[in-house]
Amino acid sequence: MGVPGPGYFPRILSLIVILLAAIELISSYRDKEEEEEIKLFAKENARVWVSLGFIILYFIGLSYLGFIISTIIFMLVMLMYFRIRNIIVLVAVPIGLTTFLYFIFTILLKVQLPIGKLL
Amino acid sequence: MFSTVLGNVFSIPTLMAIFAGVVMGISFGAMPGLTSTMGIALLMPLTFAMKPEIGILLLIGIFVGAIYGGSITAILINTPGTPSAAATLLDGYPFTLKGEAGRALGIATVASAGGGIISGVILILIAPLLAEFALRFSAPEIFGLALFGISIIASISGDSLVKGLMSGTLGLILSLIGMDNITGYARFTFGSTFLSGGLAFIPVLVGLFALSQCFVSIEDIFEKRAEINKITRALPTKEDLKTIWPTILRAGVMGTFIGSIPGAGGDISAFVSYDMEKRVSKHPEKFGTGIPEGVAAPEASNNGTTGGALIPLLTLGIPGDSNTAVLLGAFMVHNLIPGPQLFVDHAPTVYTIFAGFMIANIVMLILGLSGQRLFVKVVSIPKQVLIPSIIVLCTVGSFAINNNFKDIMVMLVAGVIGYFLTKGGFPLSPIVLALILGPMAEGNFRRSLVMSQGSYAIFVQRPMAAAFIAVAAIALLYPIIKAIIVNVRRKEAS
Numbered sequence: 001m002g003v004p005g006p007g008y009f010p011r012i013l014s015l016i017v018i019l020l021a022a023i024e025l026i027s028s029y030r031d032k033e034e035e036e037e038i039k040l041f042a043k044e045n046a047r048v049w050v051s052l053g054f055i056i057l058y059f060i061g062l063s064y065l066g067f068i069i070s071t072i073i074f075m076l077v078m079l080m081y082f083r084i085r086n087i088i089v090l091v092a093v094p095i096g097l098t099t100f101l102y103f104i105f106t107i108l109l110k111v112q113l114p115i116g117k118l119l
Numbered sequence: 120m121f122s123t124v125l126g127n128v129f130s131i132p133t134l135m136a137i138f139a140g141v142v143m144g145i146s147f148g149a150m151p152g153l154t155s156t157m158g159i160a161l162l163m164p165l166t167f168a169m170k171p172e173i174g175i176l177l178l179i180g181i182f183v184g185a186i187y188g189g190s191i192t193a194i195l196i197n198t199p200g201t202p203s204a205a206a207t208l209l210d211g212y213p214f215t216l217k218g219e220a221g222r223a224l225g226i227a228t229v230a231s232a233g234g235g236i237i238s239g240v241i242l243i244l245i246a247p248l249l250a251e252f253a254l255r256f257s258a259p260e261i262f263g264l265a266l267f268g269i270s271i272i273a274s275i276s277g278d279s280l281v282k283g284l285m286s287g288t289l290g291l292i293l294s295l296i297g298m299d300n301i302t303g304y305a306r307f308t309f310g311s312t313f314l315s316g317g318l319a320f321i322p323v324l325v326g327l328f329a330l331s332q333c334f335v336s337i338e339d340i341f342e343k344r345a346e347i348n349k350i351t352r353a354l355p356t357k358e359d360l361k362t363i364w365p366t367i368l369r370a371g372v373m374g375t376f377i378g379s380i381p382g383a384g385g386d387i388s389a390f391v392s393y394d395m396e397k398r399v400s401k402h403p404e405k406f407g408t409g410i411p412e413g414v415a416a417p418e419a420s421n422n423g424t425t426g427g428a429l430i431p432l433l434t435l436g437i438p439g440d441s442n443t444a445v446l447l448g449a450f451m452v453h454n455l456i457p458g459p460q461l462f463v464d465h466a467p468t469v470y471t472i473f474a475g476f477m478i479a480n481i482v483m484l485i486l487g488l489s490g491q492r493l494f495v496k497v498v499s500i501p502k503q504v505l506i507p508s509i510i511v512l513c514t515v516g517s518f519a520i521n522n523n524f525k526d527i528m529v530m531l532v533a534g535v536i537g538y539f540l541t542k543g544g545f546p547l548s549p550i551v552l553a554l555i556l557g558p559m560a561e562g563n564f565r566r567s568l569v570m571s572q573g574s575y576a577i578f579v580q581r582p583m584a585a586a587f588i589a590v591a592a593i594a595l596l597y598p599i600i601k602a603i604i605v606n607v608r609r610k611e612a613s
Binding site: 003004005006008009010013014016017020021023024027038039040044045047048051052055056058059062063067071074075078079082083084089093097101104105109110111112113114 | 164165167168169279281282284285288289291292295299301302304306307334337338339340341501503504506507508510511512514515518519522524527528531535538539542543561564565568569572573
C-alpha cells in the first residue's frame with residue numbers, strides 16, 4: 001500500500017465539504033418554514049460597506065502617507081461618519097490614539113509601524 | 120528551579136504585565152461586543168518583543184480578567200459582557216433592581232477569584248502528571264488527539280452541527296496553504312511566495328475575531344446603551360461570604376472539569392453550575408430573585424474554566440476553546456510548542472506561568488473590589504469611538520508581526536469572510552482551532568502511515584489512538600444517534 005502524499009488530505013477535505021454542503025442544501029430545502037432572510041445589503045449593512053471602503057482607503061493611505069498621518073485622518077473620518085460632533089473628542093481621540101500606539105510600538109517595543117513611500 | 124520561578128514571577132516587568140493584562144482583560148470583558156478572544160488576539164502583537172513568559176502571562180491576565188469582566192455588565196445593565204457571563208445576569212440583575220448592585224459585584228468578584236484559584240491549584244496538581252503520561256504519545260495518538268479536539272469543538276459550537284463541521288473543515292483547508300511540511304510540495308499558493316509559508320495565523324485570527332465583530336457592531340452603532348447608576352460599596356459582607364464559600368468550591372471544581380474538556384467553555388460551565396447549585400440548594404425557588412449563590416455559582420464556574428482550559432493546552436497542545444487557541448498561537452510565536460515536551464524542555468517557563476496564573480487571580484480580586492468605578496467608566500465609552508480605535512488596533516497588530524502590508528490584507532479578507540460567516544450562522548471558533556490543529560492532524564496522520572508502511576490498522580491497534588478517534592466519532596455522530604433514539608421512542612409511544 002502506498003503512503004499518502006501531499007494531495008491526500010486536500011482530496012478528503014474537499015469530499016467532506018461537498019458532502020456537508022449537500023446535506024445543508026437538502027435540509028434547508030426541506031424546512032422551508034424556517035426560512036429567514038440573511039440581510040447583507042439592507043440599510044444597516046450599508047454602513048458596514050461604507051466603513052469597509054474607509055478601511056481600504058486607510059490601508060492605501062498607510063503605504064503612501066505612513067502610520068501617523070493616515071491613522072489621524074482615518075480616525076477623524078470614522079468618528080465624523082459615526083456622528084460624533086464633540087470637537088474635543090474629534091481632536092483628542094485621533095491624536096491620542098496615534099500617539100499612544102506610536103509610543104507603545106515604536107518607542108517601547110521597538111516594532112516598526114508602516115512608513116509611507118511618499119514621506 | 121524553585122528560586123528561578125520565584126525570581127521570574129516576582130520581577131517588576133512580570134508583575135506589571137500581569138497587572139496590565141488583568142486591567143485590559145476586565146475592560147474587554149465588561150464591554151458588550153468585545154470578547155475575551157478579541158482582547159487576547161488584539162494585544163498579542165504587543166507581546167512579541169517581550170520575554171516569552173512575560174508576554175504569555177500578559178495574555179493569560181487578559182483571559183482571566185475578561186472572563187470575570189463580563190459579570191460587571193451582566194449585573195449592572197442586564198447584558199453579559201462576554202458569553203460566559205450569560206448565566207450571571209439571572210441573579211445578578213435582580214440585585215441591581217433592588218439597589219444592591221455593589222453587593223452583587225462584590226460577590227461576583229470573590230467568586231470569580233475563588234473559582235480561578237481553585238482551577239489554578241487543580242492545574243498545578245494535574246498538568247505535570249498528564250504531561251508525563253502524554254510523553255509516551257507518538258504519531259497515531261497525536262493524530263487522534265487533534266481529530267478529537269477539532270470534532271468536539273465543531274459539534275458543540277454553533278446551533279447546527281453541519282455548519283460547525285463546515286467551519287472546521289474550512290479551517291483545515293486553510294491550514295493546507297503553503298509548503299507541505301513532509302514533502303515540501305507547495306499547495307494552494309498560486310505561485311505566490313507570500314503564501315508559501317502558509318497563512319500567518321495572527322492576521323487571520325485578528326480578522327475573524329476582532330474585525331468581523333467590528334462590522335457586526337457597526338450595524339447597530341447608534342443604539343443607545345442602558346445608563347449605569349453609581350455603585351456604592353463592592354466589598355462583600357461576612358454573611359455573604361459564609362453563604363457563598365461552599366458554592367464557590369463546588370462551582371470552581373465543576374468549572375475546572377468542564378473547562379478541561381476541549382470544546383466546552385465558560386458559557387456552558389456557568390449554566391451547568393447554576394443548575395447544579397439550584398438542585399443542591401435548600402431554597403431552589405429563590406434562584407432568579409437575586410440571591411448570593413445565584414451570582415457566585417456561574418462566576419466561580421466560568422473562571423474555573425480558565426485554569427481547566429490551560430490543562431489540555433499545556434500538556435497536550437490541544438486548545439479547548441478559541442481563547443486557548445489564540446494562546447497557543449502566542450506560545451508558537453515565542454517558539455514554545457505546548458505539549459508534554461514543554462514540561463521537559465521549558466519547565467521553569469511552565470511553572471512561572473502557573474505561578475503567574477495564581478497572581479493574576481489575586482490581582483483580579485484586588486482590582487475587582489477596589490476599581491469598580493474605573494471599569495464602569497470604561498464601559499461607558501461609546502461604541503462610535505471604540506470601534507474605529509479597534510480597527511486601527513487590528514491593522515497595527517497584523518502589520519507588526521512581519522512588517523508586511525500583505526498581512527493587513529489577509530486580516531481584512533478574514534474580517535469580511537468572518538462577517539459573512541457570522542451572518543450565515545457559522546461558528547468561527549472551529550475555523551481557528553482547525554487552522555492551528557490542521558498541520559498537527561495531517562502531519563501525524565501521514566507519519567503514522569509511514570510508521571505502519573501504509574497500513575491503516577495502526578489507528579486501531581494502538582489503544583490510546585483508537586480511543587481518541589472513537590470519542591471523536593461519537594461526538595460527530597451523537598446528534599444523529601440522538602435523533603434516531605428520539606424517533607424510535609416516538610414510534611413506540613404511538
